[in-house]
Amino acid sequence: MKQIRLMVNGESHELSVPPWRTLLEVIREVLGLTGTKEGCSLGECGACTVIMDGKAVNSCLVLAAEADGKQIVTIEGLADGNKLHPIQQAFVEHGGLQCGFCTPGMIMSAKALLDETPTPTEEEIRRGIAGNLCRCTGYTKIIESIKAAVGNTEEK
Amino acid sequence: MAEFSVIGERLPRVDAREKVTGEAKYAADYSLPNMLWCKLLRSPYPHARILSIDTSKAERLPGVKAVVTAKDFGGWTWGWMPATRDEPPLAVDKVHYMAEAVAGVAAIDEDTAEEACQLIRVDYEELPGVFEPEEAMKESTPRVHDYAKNNISVEYHWNFGDVEKAFAESYIVREDRFRTSRATHGYLEPPAILAYYDPTGYITVWASKQSPYFHYRHLAACFKLPLSKIRVIQPFIGGGFGGTKNDSLAGDFCAVLLSKITGKPVKYVESMEEELVTSRRRHSMIVYSKMGAKKDGTLTAIHHQVVADGGGYTAVGPLSLYLAGFATTLPYRLPNFKYDAYRVFTNNPIGAAMRGHGITHTRFAAEIQMGMIAEELGIDPVEVRMRNAIDNPKPGTIYETINKVTLKTCGLKEAIQKVTEDPIWRDRNKTPRKEGDISWGVGLSGTSYLGGARQMGHQACAAIVRVCEDGTVNLITGATDCGQGSDTVLCMIAAEELGIKLEDVNIKRVDTAYTPVDPGSYGSRVTILAGQATQKAAREAKRQLLEAAAKTWQVKSEDVEIREKKVFITSDPERSMPFDKLARIACYSGTGAVILGTGYSGYGLEPLDLTNGIGNGGTSYSFTAQSARVGVDMETGKITVTDFTIASDCGRLLSPIQAEGQIEGASVQGMGQTIYEDFIMDRGKTLNPTLLDYKMPHSTDIPNIKLIDIVTNDPDGPFGAKETSEGSIVSTPPAVVSAIHDATGIWFKELPITPEKVIKALKEKL
Numbered sequence: 001m002k003q004i005r006l007m008v009n010g011e012s013h014e015l016s017v018p019p020w021r022t023l024l025e026v027i028r029e030v031l032g033l034t035g036t037k038e039g040c041s042l043g044e045c046g047a048c049t050v051i052m053d054g055k056a057v058n059s060c061l062v063l064a065a066e067a068d069g070k071q072i073v074t075i076e077g078l079a080d081g082n083k084l085h086p087i088q089q090a091f092v093e094h095g096g097l098q099c100g101f102c103t104p105g106m107i108m109s110a111k112a113l114l115d116e117t118p119t120p121t122e123e124e125i126r127r128g129i130a131g132n133l134c135r136c137t138g139y140t141k142i143i144e145s146i147k148a149a150v151g152n153t154e155e156k
Numbered sequence: 157m158a159e160f161s162v163i164g165e166r167l168p169r170v171d172a173r174e175k176v177t178g179e180a181k182y183a184a185d186y187s188l189p190n191m192l193w194c195k196l197l198r199s200p201y202p203h204a205r206i207l208s209i210d211t212s213k214a215e216r217l218p219g220v221k222a223v224v225t226a227k228d229f230g231g232w233t234w235g236w237m238p239a240t241r242d243e244p245p246l247a248v249d250k251v252h253y254m255a256e257a258v259a260g261v262a263a264i265d266e267d268t269a270e271e272a273c274q275l276i277r278v279d280y281e282e283l284p285g286v287f288e289p290e291e292a293m294k295e296s297t298p299r300v301h302d303y304a305k306n307n308i309s310v311e312y313h314w315n316f317g318d319v320e321k322a323f324a325e326s327y328i329v330r331e332d333r334f335r336t337s338r339a340t341h342g343y344l345e346p347p348a349i350l351a352y353y354d355p356t357g358y359i360t361v362w363a364s365k366q367s368p369y370f371h372y373r374h375l376a377a378c379f380k381l382p383l384s385k386i387r388v389i390q391p392f393i394g395g396g397f398g399g400t401k402n403d404s405l406a407g408d409f410c411a412v413l414l415s416k417i418t419g420k421p422v423k424y425v426e427s428m429e430e431e432l433v434t435s436r437r438r439h440s441m442i443v444y445s446k447m448g449a450k451k452d453g454t455l456t457a458i459h460h461q462v463v464a465d466g467g468g469y470t471a472v473g474p475l476s477l478y479l480a481g482f483a484t485t486l487p488y489r490l491p492n493f494k495y496d497a498y499r500v501f502t503n504n505p506i507g508a509a510m511r512g513h514g515i516t517h518t519r520f521a522a523e524i525q526m527g528m529i530a531e532e533l534g535i536d537p538v539e540v541r542m543r544n545a546i547d548n549p550k551p552g553t554i555y556e557t558i559n560k561v562t563l564k565t566c567g568l569k570e571a572i573q574k575v576t577e578d579p580i581w582r583d584r585n586k587t588p589r590k591e592g593d594i595s596w597g598v599g600l601s602g603t604s605y606l607g608g609a610r611q612m613g614h615q616a617c618a619a620i621v622r623v624c625e626d627g628t629v630n631l632i633t634g635a636t637d638c639g640q641g642s643d644t645v646l647c648m649i650a651a652e653e654l655g656i657k658l659e660d661v662n663i664k665r666v667d668t669a670y671t672p673v674d675p676g677s678y679g680s681r682v683t684i685l686a687g688q689a690t691q692k693a694a695r696e697a698k699r700q701l702l703e704a705a706a707k708t709w710q711v712k713s714e715d716v717e718i719r720e721k722k723v724f725i726t727s728d729p730e731r732s733m734p735f736d737k738l739a740r741i742a743c744y745s746g747t748g749a750v751i752l753g754t755g756y757s758g759y760g761l762e763p764l765d766l767t768n769g770i771g772n773g774g775t776s777y778s779f780t781a782q783s784a785r786v787g788v789d790m791e792t793g794k795i796t797v798t799d800f801t802i803a804s805d806c807g808r809l810l811s812p813i814q815a816e817g818q819i820e821g822a823s824v825q826g827m828g829q830t831i832y833e834d835f836i837m838d839r840g841k842t843l844n845p846t847l848l849d850y851k852m853p854h855s856t857d858i859p860n861i862k863l864i865d866i867v868t869n870d871p872d873g874p875f876g877a878k879e880t881s882e883g884s885i886v887s888t889p890p891a892v893v894s895a896i897h898d899a900t901g902i903w904f905k906e907l908p909i910t911p912e913k914v915i916k917a918l919k920e921k922l
């Protein structure tokens with residue numbers, strides 16, 4: 001067992017985890033934050049994307065022990081109380097989701113992208129979410145949503 | 157005044173907020189105290205006799221609570237029709253495909269359950285397998301199921317008109333062999349279930365099912381319980397697209413049985429690899445197409461001989477082959493049609509339903525072959541389609557095909573016209589044809605798909621509209637939104653009928669304890685059938701409300717109207733009250749009342765004629781014309797799709813954002829199956845069982861998609877709606893394949909068109 005400390009969505013958690021536990025398992029099963037999804041468990045679909053120290057990561061590929069002392073943001077940490085984050089709002093308004101299973105990971109990737117590149121080109125948006133599969137939307141409305149979010153974030 | 161106030165508005169999905177915040181719970185997100193985890197042991201052989209199973213070591217592993225094998229299910233089998241119930245929950249004396257489940261374990265955690273599976277000892281006697289459907293039909297080939305001679309699982313022989321005479325009289329006749337890929341749904345949510353068989357004898361499950369009432373019936377039959385003791389509670393569904401999530405899986409049956417044995421809730425979550433190697437995928441079909449035409453390109457006859465790889469069990473195969481046949485007489489006039497189809501057992505994973513079910517295979521073949529004929533005759537691709545396209549029937553009249561499929565609306569000609577006026581097609585010769593190694597091409601297709609699919613048994617959708625005293629409305633249906641947006645559409649229908657706003661309608665997800673029975677979300681049936689049910693239920697609730705208003709104002713109900721949440725007397729709109737006030741008056745009338753409207757769909761009452769292929773497979777039919785622009789790298793064979801223009805006659809778009817998303821998503825899925833997606837199989841073994849190796853389109857691969865809406869306002873759908881999205885997964889492959897032909901001069905007849913196939917074909921051409 002390993003003793004680790006995770007800061008998740010601003011809350012600190014002291015945990016003892018087996019060394020092989022992934023960050024994804026800890027987020028979903030220990031902390032009960034089921035908004036982060038498990039698709040492939042192999043780093044191929046992006047459903048499990050969270051932000052770790054400012055970077056989007058596939059939490060299924062990160063061992064919980066490696067996340068010791070890191071700042072983690074999951075989908076549950078984006079909205080401000082009842083007020084959706086501008087990226088979430090844009091996905092709602094522009095139809096950037098259907099079944100919603102890719103959505104939390106997609107939004108986290110979009111957030112990491114916009115944090116780093118506040119006004120991305122369409123090409124940069126496409127590349128920014130290239131690790132996130134979506135089988136429902138064909139990506140068109142996801143890309144539109146992220147473009148709209150750029151507008152929304154700028155207005156603020 | 158606008159015709160509608162909610163219908164046709166660009167409103168967001170009703171479940172969007174829960175989904176963007178991560179609050180939406182999917183099956184794997186549920187857990188219960190004291191829950192156990194289930195894992196399955198799967199066969200390492202595609203075809204083998206099970207000589208013995210020894211579970212004792214697994215049972216002794218600390219943390220293991222129970223182990224089940226086929227004998228614990230007492231010989232029960234299931235299937236789509238009474239005559240095809242060939243599938244047991246766990247393999248009985250033989251495994252029929254690789255990774256078929258043979259045992260299930262329940263343990264205190266997933267790791268222990270997994271470890272226990274490795275301790276189960278199964279002695280197999282490997283049997284010779286059969287993997288190619290045409291091979292499987294030979295007399296000398298081993299049988300997958302002893303009862304199935306020549307491994308034939310389903311066969312149809314239909315004959316309309318006189319194809320032989322028509323071919324003899326045709327100016328041109330072509331014969332070609334086409335083959336479609338081994339594609340799968342590719343939803344991101346692997347199937348999952350949380351099951352609890354409680355001590356009082358009730359089963360409750362939270363399962364990822366796009367058609368939960370199938371599962372409801374399967375569980376009742378398997379566990380020999382009355383339906384009233386089965387409760388399927390619908391979580392959010394992470395994509396369906398037919399097939400696997402319409403059916404019940406080994407993991408579902410095992411989780412329930414293990415819960416019964418242990419008295420504890422049991423959770424089963426499939427891994428993506430298990431999903432990819434066992435998914436009930438699209439059939440791969442071989443289509444021998446013979447097509448005749450006159451000198452002017454008018455079609456005279458089609459004879460299709462189809463051989464479909466059915467895999468180890470029958471599943472929904474009878475329907476797949478029916479669909480691949482009955483709609484060949486759409487979307488072009490066809491006076492003679494013959495269909496000889498075989499679904500064949502092999503030791504491959506099971507072939508079943510997937511978006512664009514059945515029709516995609518034969519439409520691809522016929523559409524490409526028509527292009528080949530037009531090319532030989534020197535007829536323009538647009539012209540040949542316009543000459544053959546079915547005309548839009550005049551209002552009040554019906555077009556009937558030779559196999560008695562009936563249409564009341566058909567927007568194909570308008571769709572072709574609009575698509576070919578669009579710059580992608582119009583200017584195709586103005587843009588460079590060749591840039592460096594890239595050769596550019598533009599292709600065209602015209603297709604049709606059914607909506608409001610009929611089926612064999614229970615057909616109707618039902619809805620309940622309950623008006624609450626605060627002026628909001630609860631909508632209760634048995635329909636499932638697995639991502640396609642039907643909850644939003646149904647709420648919009650209810651809001652439109654009642655004269656209120658979308659946010660005033662709350663839809664409840666399926667819970668078989670409370671919601672009305674529904675056949676399921678397949679065959680593009682929800683908007684049309686659950687939509688009609690919702691419309692009727694809302695009208696009935698409105699009638700009760702209007703009566704209450706009329707009584708209050710001492711006028712006749714017919715003189716009262718509700719619009720934009722305002723109730724008023726039509727002749728004197730000043731006399732009005734807010735909707736919530738009327739709701740209160742109605743609910744409190746007398747000693748108190750219940751304002752409840754109910755309704756059920758009335759379309760599609762005649763059952764399917766599988767044997768003869770006569771009559772309708774759906775309630776109405778969408779029509780799609782599509783152009784595609786591709787660049788083919790003549791050195792590497794890599795294909796890049798840059799543009800789609802898609803004109804869809806969906807009757808009327810009820811919820812434009814949702815419908816557009818469906819069409820875009822389906823066309824990208826169709827693009828995947830045209831140029832990337834295929835399971836690579838080696839004697840029953842899947843060689844690419846990961847999302848890295850089974851390549852689906854990523855954000856960097858997709859074309860710019862332009863959509864054009866063709867309104868035909870079909871009389872057999874709520875507010876004139878027909879189906880959307882299955883049309884564009886069918887129209888995409890022929891559009892892309894035609895574009896590749898335009899770029900390379902080669903007609904590809906086997907999907908997917910991978911770079912290797914392109915290079916090979918280019919070499920052969922030289």
Ligand code: FES
Binds near residue numbers: 040043044046059
């Ligand atoms: S679950 Fe982590 S990338 Fe798929």
Ligand code: FES
Binds near residue numbers: 100101
């Ligand atoms: S919305 Fe279903 S996978 Fe993206």
